[in-house]
Amino acid sequence: MMRPCAPTIAGTHAAATGLVLDAVSISLGGTCLVDLTCTITPGDVVTIVGESGSGKSTLLAYIGGFLDPIFSASGRILLNGTEITALPARERRLGLMFQDDLLFPHLSVRGNLLFAIPSDVARRRDRVAIAEAALEDVGLAGFGSRDPATLSGGQRSRVALMRTLLSKPRALLLDEPFSKLDPERRGRIRELVFEKARREGLPVLLVTHDESDAEAAGGPILSL
Numbered sequence: 338m339m340r341p342c343a344p345t346i347a348g349t350h351a352a353a354t355g356l357v358l359d360a361v362s363i364s365l366g367g368t369c370l371v372d373l374t375c376t377i378t379p380g381d382v383v384t385i386v387g388e389s390g391s392g393k394s395t396l397l398a399y400i401g402g403f404l405d406p407i408f409s410a411s412g413r414i415l416l417n418g419t420e421i422t423a424l425p426a427r428e429r430r431l432g433l434m435f436q437d438d439l440l441f442p443h444l445s446v447r448g449n450l451l452f453a454i455p456s457d458v459a460r461r462r463d464r465v466a467i468a469e470a471a472l473e474d475v476g477l478a479g480f481g482s483r484d485p486a487t488l489s490g491g492q493r494s495r496v497a498l499m500r501t502l503l504s505k506p507r508a509l510l511l512d513e514p515f516s517k518l519d520p521e522r523r524g525r526i527r528e529l530v531f532e533k534a535r536r537e538g539l540p541v542l543l544v545t546h547d548e549s550d551a552e553a554a555g556g557p558i559l560s561l
Contacts, residue, residue, distance in 0.1 A: 354378065354379055354417050354418065355376055355377050355378040355381075355416075355417065355508075355540045356376070356377040356400075356508045356542065357375075357376045357377075357413075357414070357415040358373055358374060358375050358376075358400070358413075358414060359374055359413040359414070360374050360411070360412045360413070361373045361396070361399065361411070361412030361413075361414070362411050362412055363392060363395055363399055363404070363410045364408065364409045364410075365395075365407065365408050365409070370392030370395055370408075370561070371392045371395065371396050371399075371561060373396070373412075373559070374412075375557075375559065377508070377540035377541065377542055377556075378540060379538040379540055380534060380535045380537075380539065380540070381540060381541065382531060382534065382541040382543055382554040382555065383540075383541070383543070383554075383556050383557050383559065384543045384544070384550070384551040384554045384557070384558045384559070385542065385544045385545075385559050385561060386544075386545060386546060386548075386559070386560050386561070387544075387546065387560055387561035388546060389546065391561040392561050393544035393545075393561060395408060396544070396561075397512050397542065397544060399414075400414055400431065400510060400542070401426055401429065401431055401433060401510055402421075402424065402425060402426030402429050402431075403426050416429070416430075416431075417507060430504075430505065430506055430507045431506055431507065431508050431509070431510055432502065432504060432506030432508070432509045432510065433501065433509075433510050433512070434497060434498065434501055434509065434510070434511045434512070434514040434530070435512045435513070435514060436512065436513045436514065436516050436517055437517070438493045438494055438496070439497065440485040440493060440500070441485075442485060442486065444485075445481065445482055445483060445484065446472070446480050446481055446482070446483045446484075446485055446488070446496055447465070447468050447469070447472075447481030447482060449485065449496060449500050450467075450472070450481075450496070450499060450500055450503055451464050451465070451468050452500070453500045453503040453504040454467055454468065454503050454504075467503065468481065468503070469481060471502070472496075474499070475495040475496075475498065475499055475529065476495070477492060477495060477496065480492070480496075490517065490518055490519075490522065491518060491525065491526055494514070494515075494518065494522075494526045495526065495529065498526070498529065498530055498533065502533060502537065506539065507539070508541070508542070509534055509539050509540070509542070510541075510542050511530070511541060511542065511543040511544065511545075513546075513547075514530070515545075515547075515550060516545075516547065523549075524553070527550065528553070531553070531555070541554075
């Protein structure tokens, strides 16, 4: 539900490392949806909770650089001390995960991973080796030639996670990425994502309406 502007949500502000949202404000038709300042340090997860329409996904769109122009937005976004507010989405190097895994149906599992590997890894055999190691890392060794349509929901989520991480993001934005998984699979995939983020030292912003996701993240929980 949209609401009048509220006081800025308290958070730690620093521009040296991590993802910093500095006085970010987003409005629609004169109604303020988001008014937020916070810092997400490397390896930590900050969770944004709120009802549908409260501005959670809109905030991710602003950070990611693809906010619909019907919204009015202001405030700075800094990543490891560099302001990225005005950069095109492709130059921000942010990893995005959504409710749907969005795997390319015309590519094999391996092909989906190869697509994400940066072009500075030029030799194909090196790229294939990286993709195969990533699959082994999430318990999918030997799945490279599979059609994504033949995978279970949890397997697809693991491939989507590794595709995101292989793109070498500097932060992760998670938009209800666990909502379509059954409870058992949800817990396993959720822990896998958070563990990978800690290992890679990635700041993570999670938006969800599910309290169990917020509790599992283990970090600050902010409400919109």
